[in-house]
Structures are given as structure tokens and as C-alpha cells.
Amino acid sequence: MLTCKLCRKTFDGIPSDAVPVSQRRQGGYQLFQFKNGELHDLHEVRAPVLTQQQLIERGQRGAHSRYHTNKGSKREGCKYCFPGTAQAEEKKL
Ligand SMILES: [Zn+2]
Numbered sequence: 001m002l003t004c005k006l007c008r009k010t011f012d013g014i015p016s017d018a019v020p021v022s023q024r025r026q027g028g029y030q031l032f033q034f035k036n037g038e039l040h041d042l043h044e045v046r047a048p049v050l051t052q053q054q055l056i057e058r059g060q061r062g063a064h065s066r067y068h069t070n071k072g073s074k075r076e077g078c079k080y081c082f083p084g085t086a087q088a089e090e091k092k093l
């Protein structure tokens, strides 16, 4: 993924018809002229990575829909089956 320093837009990649106007500069920025005439000062950024907590949540939710919802059985201790309980537990901590 690329972002533009000038307009803060993000791009999936540099279009093949965009023309580099400058050399690549410090910080990885390089000015490109797009076919529509716009200038964008682009540099590569990493797509946002999920945090450890988000990964855990995603796993739990996946297990819930796979093993609980699909089988129609609520599982004790699953905060997605029993959203109220999980909230109560969080308050205790
Ligand atoms: Zn731009």
C-alpha cells in the first residue's frame, strides 16, 4: 500500500501509466505524475497489522460461529454465546 504525502490518499500500487517526476528521496518518497495530471508524493506503507488482542478475538469469534452457532448449542464461558456474562466478568476484573 502507498500513501501520498500531499493529499493523504492511499493507493494499492503505483499505476503503470504514472510517471516518476523525482528521484526517490529520504523516507522513501517519490513524486509521481498520474495520467490525469495529478501529482502524488508516494511512499510505501505497511497495511495495518492486527494486534494480538484482535487476533485472539477473531479466533474466538471464528470458533464460536463454527462450533456453537452452527451446531445450535450455546457453550458456557463463550462470550459470544452469552454476551452479558462476559461483560459482568470484565467488571469484576
Ligand atoms: Zn496525492
Ligand SMILES: [Zn+2]
Pocket: 063, 064, 065, 068, 069, 074, 075, 078, 079, 080, 081, 082
Ligand atoms: Zn459461542
